[in-house]
Amino acid sequence: MIVSLIAAISENRVIGVQNRLPWHLPADLQNFKKITKGKKFIMGRKSYEAADKLCSDAGNVVITRQHDYKVAGGDVTAISLQQAIEKLRGEHEVFVLGGAEIFKQAIERADNLYITLVHAKFIGDAFFPEIDTDIWSVINEADFKADDFNPYDYSFIKYGRKLAARRG
Template identity: 40%
Template sequence: MISMISAHDLNRVIGKDGDMPWHLPDDLKYFQKITSGHSILMGRKTFESMNGPLKNRKNIVLTRDENWQHEGAVKVSDLEEGMKLLGEAGEGFVIGGGEIYKMALEKADRLYITLIHEEFEGDTYFPEYSKDQWKLTSRVKGEKNEKNPYDYEYLVYDRI
């Protein structure tokens, strides 16, 4: 099963200047819990924005740079190759960035969306997903507190 996981605001903003425009520690814990033990596919810029490969996951990096390599990451040069590796071991996750999400959306079976009920400035967006192609199967309200200062909810959509 191919899943996509992302947090976005009310306008589908996911990033600004190579980073997330918000800080939600509980969402990062949710991301870790959901993806741990699975394969994850990301673009090179997303990989390089992290502090190395994510632990307890097979890190698959899509890049056009033939010479790129990094210990702890598997390089793929096209989306098909990445999706094949993702699907080999049960559920695999596309984790960004914007261009990778856009290319992979039509191949995804499930969306894990953290919807942040705010509007942020950004330069990177999650692609539009039509409610007539996706069925909401889970909705859990996140806890707003001092460390997580926004209203947000965890949504799971399955392709119809």
């Protein structure tokens, strides 16, 4: 199974503040929908509770240590990232949506990183882990300027794990 992380991050690696995104960037949302269409999501309990959370119509696994945590509709819970991945066995590709705690644990298992780099610095309380260039290489990148709808320059960058850094 391909495990892909997908995140929008600022130049100082901020991904969130007070359990929400620090920016409004409609182009990122459109790109997110295109990339993740039809795929199942894994996310941390706090991201699942965010006002601006993103859920998959195909299904969502919410990671929590709470055994009685209630999720909506066809969503399910898992007590660890490993269990979340096991619950999605048989899927070709799944997306890990964050937040910071989950990205920190999942980057070691990830095959791809789909990053929207927001070309600005933000104050935040949730961060994406360092992207180690000994492990990750850029597969493709597209750069865009701010426009009437998107107030910051931004880049869509796909990273793949280098062959020499293949997971054991």
